Amino acid sequence: MAASGEWHCEKRPFSKNESFARDNENVPETGCLSIIVLGASGDLAKKKTFPALFNLYRQGFLQSNEVHIFGYSRTKLSDDDLRDRIRGYLPQGKELTNDVSDFLQLIKYVSGSYDAPEGFQELDKAISEHEISKNSTEGSSRRLFYLALPPSVYPQVCKMIKSYCMNKSDLGGWTRIVVEKPFGKDLASAEELSSQIGELFDEPQIYRIDHYLGKELVQNLLVLRFANRFFLPLWNRDNIANVQIVFREDFGTEGRGGYFDQYGIIRDIIQNHLLQVLCLVAMEKPVSLKPEHIRDEKVKVLQSVVPIKDEEVVLGQYQGYKDDPTVPNDSNTPTFATVIYVYTMKDGKAGKALNSRKAEIRVQFKDVPGDIFKCQKQGRNEFVIRLQPSEAIYMKLTATLPRVVIPEAYERLILDTIKGDQQHFVRRDELKAAWEIFTPLLHRIDQGEFKSLPYKPGSRGPVEADELLERAGYVQT
Ligand code: NDP
Ligand code: BG6
Numbered sequence: 001m002a003a004s005g006e007w008h009c010e011k012r013p014f015s016k017n018e019s020f021a022r023d024n025e026n027v028p029e030t031g032c033l034s035i036i037v038l039g040a041s042g043d044l045a046k047k048k049t050f051p052a053l054f055n056l057y058r059q060g061f062l063q064s065n066e067v068h069i070f071g072y073s074r075t076k077l078s079d080d081d082l083r084d085r086i087r088g089y090l091p092q093g094k095e096l097t098n099d100v101s102d103f104l105q106l107i108k109y110v111s112g113s114y115d116a117p118e119g120f121q122e123l124d125k126a127i128s129e130h131e132i133s134k135n136s137t138e139g140s141s142r143r144l145f146y147l148a149l150p151p152s153v154y155p156q157v158c159k160m161i162k163s164y165c166m167n168k169s170d171l172g173g174w175t176r177i178v179v180e181k182p183f184g185k186d187l188a189s190a191e192e193l194s195s196q197i198g199e200l201f202d203e204p205q206i207y208r209i210d211h212y213l214g215k216e217l218v219q220n221l222l223v224l225r226f227a228n229r230f231f232l233p234l235w236n237r238d239n240i241a242n243v244q245i246v247f248r249e250d251f252g253t254e255g256r257g258g259y260f261d262q263y264g265i266i267r268d269i270i271q272n273h274l275l276q277v278l279c280l281v282a283m284e285k286p287v288s289l290k291p292e293h294i295r296d297e298k299v300k301v302l303q304s305v306v307p308i309k310d311e312e313v314v315l316g317q318y319q320g321y322k323d324d325p326t327v328p329n330d331s332n333t334p335t336f337a338t339v340i341y342v343y344t345m346k347d348g349k350a351g352k353a354l355n356s357r358k359a360e361i362r363v364q365f366k367d368v369p370g371d372i373f374k375c376q377k378q379g380r381n382e383f384v385i386r387l388q389p390s391e392a393i394y395m396k397l398t399a400t401l402p403r404v405v406i407p408e409a410y411e412r413l414i415l416d417t418i419k420g421d422q423q424h425f426v427r428r429d430e431l432k433a434a435w436e437i438f439t440p441l442l443h444r445i446d447q448g449e450f451k452s453l454p455y456k457p458g459s460r461g462p463v464e465a466d467e468l469l470e471r472a473g474y475v476q477t
Contacts, residue, residue, distance in 0.1 A: 031173055032136030033067045033418065034127045036165075038157060039149035040071025040082060040109065044180065048211075049148050050086045050107075052410035057103045058096075061415055064106060068130040071109045072123055082109040114149070115156045120164040127165065139171035144417055146178045154179055155196040162200045178207045178417055181272050182263060183426070186442055187435040194428050203428060207417045212273035212359075213424040214409030214416075217387050221280040221361075222294070224385070224393070234365070241380070242473050243281055244362040245274050247350035251357075252457060253335065257324035264333040264445065269350040271438045273359075275302070276426070277387075278341065281361055291423035295430060302433035305341050308441045310450060312340040316462040317452035318353040332445065334452040338465035340472045341437075349465060353457040359387040364474060380475055 035053060037045050053069060056062050071082045083104040090100050110126055112119010131141045145161055147154060158177065167175045179197070184190025197206060212218055225231055234240070247269050253260040260268065279298035286293040316336030322329055336351030365381040386392045416424055426434075444450045453462040460466070 031066070031140035031142055031171075032131045032134040033062070033142045033144070034070060034130060035062075035067065035144045035146065035414075036070040036072060036123065036127070037146045037148055038072045038114075039147065041073040041075040041077065041085075042148055045071070045148040046086055046089050048408075048410050049146055049414075051089050051091075052408055052414055054090050054100070054103050055408065055411050056415060057106070058099050061418075064102065066134055066136075067106060068127075068134075069107045070123065070126060071107060072112065072119070074111065074113055076111050077109050079107065079109050083107055114153045114160070117160065117164055120160040124165045137171055139168040140173045141167055142173055142418070143167045143175045144178065144414075145176070146414070147180060149180075151179075151182060151184070151193065154193065158197050158200045174205070174420070175201075176205050176207060176417055176420075177201055178209055178414070180209055182267055183208055183272075183431055184435065185263070185267060187432065187439040190431055190435045194431065198428065204420075204422065206428075207413075207422065208426040208431065209410075209413055210272050210276050210426055211409040211413065212387075213276055213426075214411075214413040215387050215391075217385050217391050217393070218277060218280065219412070219424065221277075221385070222286075222289075225281075226285050235363075239365055241364050241366045241475075243278075243364070244349070244469070244474065245277050245281070245360075246362065247274060247359045248354045249352045249357050250354055250458070252318060252321065252353040253324065253327075257321075258326035260335075261327045261331055261333045264442075265335055265337050265350050265352065266339075266438055266442060266445075270337060270339060271434055272426075274350060275434050275437070277361060278305075279430075281363070289423075291421060294423050295427045299427070299430050299433055302430060302437065305437050307437055307439070308339055308341070310441070310444070312468075313441060313450070314338045314462055314465040314468050315445065315450060315452040316351065316455040316465070318351075318457045319454050320457055321353070332448050332450075332452055334445065336452075336455060336461045336465070338461070338468055340468065349461075349469075351461045354461055355458050357389065361385040361387070 037049050037053075039045055050069075053062065057064075057067075071077075077085075086107070087100065087104065090096075090103070108126060108130075110119065110123045112122060127143065134141075143165065145165070147157060149157060161175070161177065165175075167173050177197070184193050225235060276298075279301045282301045283294075283297040284300070286297045314337070315334040317331070317333065318335050321327060321333075321335055322331055327333075335353060336349075338349035361384070363383040363385075365383070367380060381395070383395045384393070386394075413424060416422075441450070445452075453464060455462045
C-alpha cells in the first residue's frame with residue numbers, strides 16, 4: 001500500500017562544484033579581495049554577515065594573504081570596538097580561539113556618513129592601502145560591498161561607491177554590490193529602487209540576496225527534480241493535487257515590531273522567500289545550469305501566476321501583537337497569511353507566533369485511481385522537503401538524509417558573490433514579476449479594505465486558513 005513501508009533514502013553525493021560549474025566562467029579568481037560591510041554597526045552585520053565571513057574564513061575560502069574586511073557606518077567606533085561587538089556572535093570554543101582572533105585582525109573600521117564624499121574617500125584610501133600592501137596589481141583587485149543597511153539609503157550609498165570607491169576592472173578585478181531585502185514595498189517602489197541602482201551598476205554587478213536561496217535543500221531542489229528520473233514523470237498536474245509551501249515561526253515580532261508593522265508577513269516572507277521556493281518547485285527544466293537559464297525559467301513561473309484575489313487569501317494577526325509600543329493600536333498588518341496561487345494549485349502560507357517553527361514544501365499527489373485497499377484508509381502520497389529545522393526529505397514514511405555539516409545560507413551566498421555566480425540571486429525582472437503578483441492585494445490591506453483575523457499565539461493560525469486550503473483541494477493526511 002502506498003502509505004506504508006519504510007523507505008531508505010541513499011543520498012548519492014552530488015558535487016555542486018562539478019555539476020554547477022558553468023563552463024569556464026567559474027575559474028577561480030585571484031587578486032586582493034576586499035569585503036566592505038556597510039552598516040557594520042547594525043543587527044544583520046553582527047548576527048549574520050560577519051559570522052558568515054568567519055565561517056568562510058575557517059573553511060579556507062577567504063585567505064588571509066589576500067583578504068581584508070572593512071566595516072563602515074556612521075557610529076564612531078575603533079577597530080577594536082567593532083571586533084568586540086562581533087566576537088560574541090562568532091562560534092565559541094577553545095579550539096576556535098586562534099581562528100577567531102586571526103579573523104578579527106582582518107577587520108578594519110571606517111566611520112562616515114552615507115551621503116557625503118569624505119567617509120567614502122577615506123574608505124577608498126583604506127582599501128587601496130590594503131591592496132597595495134598585498135602587492136595587488138591595479139585592475140586585478142576585487143571589491144565586494146555588502147549593504148547591511150535600510151533600503152532607504154541604498155541609492156545614496158550606491159552613488160557614493162560609484163563616485164569614490166570603484167575598482168578598476170581591466171585586469172579581471174571587479175566591484176560587486178550585495179543588497180538585502182526588502183527590495184521595495186510594492187511594484188512601483190521596487191521598480192524605482194531598481195532604476196536608481198541600475199543607473200549606477202550593471203545587472204551582473206548587483207546581487208539581490210534572498211537568504212532562502214542559500215538554504216541547503218532549496219539549493220538541492222533542481223537536482224532533486226531534474227537529476228532523478230523517479231520524479232520526472234510524476235511532477236505534473238496529472239499527478240500532483242497541490243503543493244504547500246509553509247513557513248511557521250513559534251515566536252512573534254518581539255523587538256522588531258516597528259519594522260514589521262511597515263511590511264507585514266506578505267512583504268517579509270511570502271513575496272520573496274516563499275515565492276522563490278515556488279519558482280524552483282514549479283519551473284520547467286532549464287536549458288542548462290547557467291544562472292541566466294535558470295533565472296529565465298523562474299521568471300516564466302512568476303509571470304504565469306495571476307495577481308492574488310481576495311477569495312484566495314486568509315490573513316491573521318496574533319492577539320497581543322499590538323501590545324508592542326512600536327505598533328499602532330489600529331494596525332491591520334497581517335502576521336499570518338495563507339495564499340492560494342492560481343498556478344496549477346500551489347499555495348503558500350506563512351505566520352509568526354504559531355505552534356511550531358518550520359519551513360517546508362509539501363507536494364501532495366492525487367489519490368490512486370481504483371483503490372483496491374478498501375479495508376485500510378489510504379492516505380495521499382506526499383513528498384515533503386523540510387527546509388528547516390533539521391533538513392529532511394521524506395516520502396510516505398520518513399527517509400531523512402544523513403546529517404552532514406550544512407553551511408549557513410549567508411555563507412554560500414557570499415561565496416557565490418565572490419565567485420560571480422548569480423544563480424541564487426534575484427534578477428530585476430524576477431523581482432518585478434514577484435511584486436506584480438502581490439501589489440494589488442497589498443494595497444487593499446494597506447488601505448484597510450482587507451482585514452486580518454485575530455488568532456491566538458501558539459495556535460495553528462486562523463481556522464479559516466485551513467478551510468481555504470480544504471476548498472483548494474488539500475487533504476489532511
Ligand atoms: P539596522 O536597523 O540594524 O541598520 C543597520 C545600520 O544602518 C545601523 O547600525 C545604522 O548604522 C544604520 N542605519 C539604521 N537606520 C538608518 C537610517 N534611517 N538611515 C541611515 N542609516 C541607518 O538594520 P539591520 O542590520 O537589521 O538590517 C539591515 C538590512 O538587512 C535591512 O535592509 C534589513 O531589512 C535587512 N535584513 C535584516 C535581517 C536581520 O535579521 N536583521 C534579516 C533579513 C534582512 P549607523 O547609525 O552606525 O550608521
Ligand atoms: C527574514 C525575515 O527575512 O527571515 C524574518 O525578515 C524571519 O522576519 C527570517 O524571521 C526567517 O529566516 P530563517 O532563516 O530563520 O527561516
